[in-house]
């Protein structure tokens with residue numbers, strides 16, 4: 001297994017996370033927010049992001065996994081649902097990466113049924129080329145090429161999540 005040199009360095013990530021948090025702070029001025037971390041991949045991004053958001057907020061966590069069945073469909077299984085009641089609340093879904101978009105599309109629909117005042121999506125990485133389901137990415141950190149990346153919460157077989165930077169992962173041959 002080979003981890004290449006950083007695609008995104010610690011400094012680049014931290015700068016962008018603060019920019020996203022500043023934009024979110026501005027947009028939600030005067031409102032209370034429920035920030036939802038999509039486990040497991042978003043845990044590091046989420047922790048960094050919320051500590052820079054300057055509006056009152058609650059945090060909650062959802063855990064799910066997606067299985068792409070065909071080129072145009074996918075299925076998502078929810079392992080752990082929200083504990084907060086989101087009715088009439090402003091919800092910000094925080095994800096590590098928008099890849100096919102299947103997970104975010106499903107979660108958005110799933111949570112919409114509970115009558116929130118609004119749902120917005122914040123993803124650190126955007127792999128546009130792979131998109132199957134159209135999703136509104138209200139806040140996106142970086143556009144990245146169609147490569148498998150690890151680090152800063154993102155894994156390969158649950159490893160490499162602790163890297164403070166993001167790198168392209170290659171299986172050694």
Ligand code: 5GP
Nearest residue numbers: 041066098099100101102103148149154155
């Ligand atoms: P979706 O395809 O539903 O947009 O993304 C589902 C999940 O696949 C993401 O939340 C993320 O956990 C995982 N994923 C997608 N692309 C990558 C990648 O390049 N690296 C890693 N480690 N996980 C990815």
